[in-house]
Amino acid sequence: MKPVRNIAPEPTETPAELLQRYLTRQGLKSTRQRSIIVETFLAAEGHLDVDQLLARVRVQDPRVSAATVYRTMKLLTECGLAHAQNFGGGHTRYESTFRREHHDHLICTGCGTIVEFENDRIEALQDQVARHHGYTIHDHKLELYGLCRDCQARAARGARL
Amino acid sequence: MKPVRNIAPEPTETPAELLQRYLTRQGLKSTRQRSIIVETFLAAEGHLDVDQLLARVRVQDPRVSAATVYRTMKLLTECGLAHAQNFGGGHTRYESTFRREHHDHLICTGCGTIVEFENDRIEALQDQVARHHGYTIHDHKLELYGLCRDCQARAARGARL
DNA sequence: CCGGGGTATGAAACCAGTTCGCAATATCGC
DNA sequence: GCGATATTGCGAACTGGTTTCATACCCCGG
Known part of the structure; x- marks a missing residue:
């Protein structure tokens, strides 16, 4: 396990590029599943839980597993692209934090x-x-x-x- | 399941009395376990989780089960004597709210x-x-x-x- | 363009906290 | 005390989430 650091976005960078930079820097790999999950997550722009996200991801690829969604959201949280929240009811919700003020x-x-x-x-x-x-x-x-x-x-x- | 309502303390009432009033009103019963748990909880004055509370309760009576503590804390929460909180790490913590200001x-x-x-x-x-x-x-x-x-x-x- | 080392994935096992089902037990009004 | 009904303790089931493990995939070096 390498030290986790979140990285600041370059001025002209898209979220996907930032993630790519993070992956490369940490010696991680870019996979089809990760791309689908990240795309879907960013497109949704809300406060989704893993179930909702997984459902949408499976529209693109029904074989993606829940574990991968959990793992990917953890990754996004670590690199600073997502923020995990927990409004009472047991389900962790994620929202995009890309170039977003705190609120x-x-x-x-x-x-x-x-x-x-x-x-x-x-x-x-x-x-x-x-x-x-x-x-x-x-x-x-x-x-x-x-x-x-x-x-x-x-x-x-x-x-x- | 009867409708749950929390009740306001009478001016001179102790927590135990309030609970008793609540139990009677709802057709519930006062048991040894409940008394021990409530006493212990009120005496502790902090933010305890179920493990901590159970440990202390078992000093009085080692046979009390975790399920009963869960059930009792739910009861206390419903009648307004306790407040459930969740600071991150998966453990629900309870604190007494008897005549206590919000904080x-x-x-x-x-x-x-x-x-x-x-x-x-x-x-x-x-x-x-x-x-x-x-x-x-x-x-x-x-x-x-x-x-x-x-x-x-x-x-x-x-x-x- | 291919091979290999290392990462990622999916399925299922696992985990901790919590709830549930049920038989046995205790409480409370009469 | 009796009896109807609530409660308890137990273990099994459930929940959201994480980890394990064998296999699949990515990506760099040649």
Whole structure:
């Protein structure tokens, strides 16, 4: 096992190129399965779990195994192209982080819709809190759970029945 | 399965009394195992996982099974006496929520120490963000991961060797 | 363009945490 | 105390995920 390092994207590089660079640098190989998985993952642009990703990958090639998807997502996470998240329900979800700012999530517990947001003032306050306790933050997770407008309306309607 | 509802503490009630009220109301029974588990859990005042809790419970009664601890913690969570959390590593941790303010966590990824904090300004900003997107928040999770002072020092020392 | 060393893959075994099914047991209202 | 019903402990089953192992593939050197 070689030391894992994630690498910064070159100015004009595509995700696929970055991955290629990473693979080469680490002495890893570019395979058909990896290409399909990465393509599919990048095309999906969402918060997918392994099942969803595997289903889509198998449209291209039904023989790809779950293990390979797990392994590939781990790889993408290590090289900094994907970020693993875990919103409660046991399934790890991945989202692309290619040239993407950090952001947090607002999750509707009714319909599962996820809104991404970013708030510098919150981040600043977080740093302040951490500093106050002598901590150096290297990661954080902020998730807000609630009902979106539609689900609120639906709930109100339901209550009235 | 009856509808689950958590109940608010009466002004002068102890956790054990609240639980008793909950059990009676739901037609459930008070057993020796449940009492031991609840007592142990409340006495521990921390963020315990099931293994830790089971170990302590077995000091009182070695025959209590893991399944019962799981079932009891689920019960406590449902009636609002405990809160389940999941900081990364696959172990669900529980903390007492009896008459406890909401708080967030600052977790040292070096030694696992957990600091609790509360910050009204962050909460206010969260509400603001949610409102802005038309959401009504009913829960949130904020976790800051970093190194505590000691682990920072240790890391610096390690790097120098 | 071919061969070989080393990596990647798929299937199945494995793992840890958690839940479930069931027979035996304990609780609680009457 | 009785009896209906909830609970327990056990082990088996399930879950998401990782690892093993034999085989297939990639890619560099010749």
